Amino acid sequence: MGHSGTERYQTITKQYYRRAQGVIFVYDITSESSFQHLMKWAGDVDEFAPDKVQRVLIGNKSDEELRRQVTKDQGSKLAETYGMEFFETSASTSSNISEAFTRLTELVLQAHHRDVDNLLGALDDYLDNNALEEENESEGTDVNTHRTCAC
Numbered sequence: 001m002g003h004s005g006t007e008r009y010q011t012i013t014k015q016y017y018r019r020a021q022g023v024i025f026v027y028d029i030t031s032e033s034s035f036q037h038l039m040k041w042a043g044d045v046d047e048f049a050p051d052k053v054q055r056v057l058i059g060n061k062s063d064e065e066l067r068r069q070v071t072k073d074q075g076s077k078l079a080e081t082y083g084m085e086f087f088e089t090s091a092s093t094s095s096n097i098s099e100a101f102t103r104l105t106e107l108v109l110q111a112h113h114r115d116v117d118n119l120l121g122a123l124d125d126y127l128d129n130n131a132l133e134e135e136n137e138s139e140g141t142d143v144n145t146h147r148t149c150a151c
């Protein structure tokens with residue numbers, strides 16, 4: 001890919017990352033270099049995706065055991081380092097594909113629920129504070145009213 005093509009591609013991916021809720025990192029278990037490239041992708045997501053983005057790691061082509069270059073252990077160790085869950089899949093036989101997508105979806109929904117709970121908590125605190133302030137204010141008014149009456 002040419003230089004300008006790379007730049008254009010990066011502009012597009014940055015825009016995709018900005019609103020991402022879930023990311024699936026995929027390497028090819030028969031390609032050591034695809035595994036090495038994950039660092040760059042993970043760095044891009046760290047840089048451009050929202051903090052709460054949910055991520056899973058997939059080693060694809062698990063049907064190609066004879067051509068394997070990346071062990072399952074290497075995959076799960078990397079996933080652990082990045083704090084992601086790990087799946088080996090085969091798009092060819094459909095092995096583990098729906099499990100991986102379902103898990104990412106669950107993680108995204110959990111993150112949403114946490115957000116909603118936090119917002120509701122913040123709203124509760126805000127309303128409690130407002131109620132307290134109103135109480136204090138009305139007590140203040142009482143004193144003033146009282147004083148006024150005393151004059």
Ligand SMILES: Nc1nc2c(ncn2[C@@H]2O[C@H](COP(=O)(O)OP(=O)(O)OP(=O)(O)O)[C@@H](O)[C@H]2O)c(=O)[nH]1
Pocket residue numbers: 060061062063064089090091092093
């Ligand atoms: N054996 C096997 N081959 C697969 C599997 N998944 C994809 N392939 C093959 O791998 C090749 C690359 O697949 P793509 O889907 O084009 O992979 P990609 O990384 O999106 O490639 P680009 O679109 O070029 O970036 C194709 O020949 C697929 O048929 C798999 O699980 N097992």
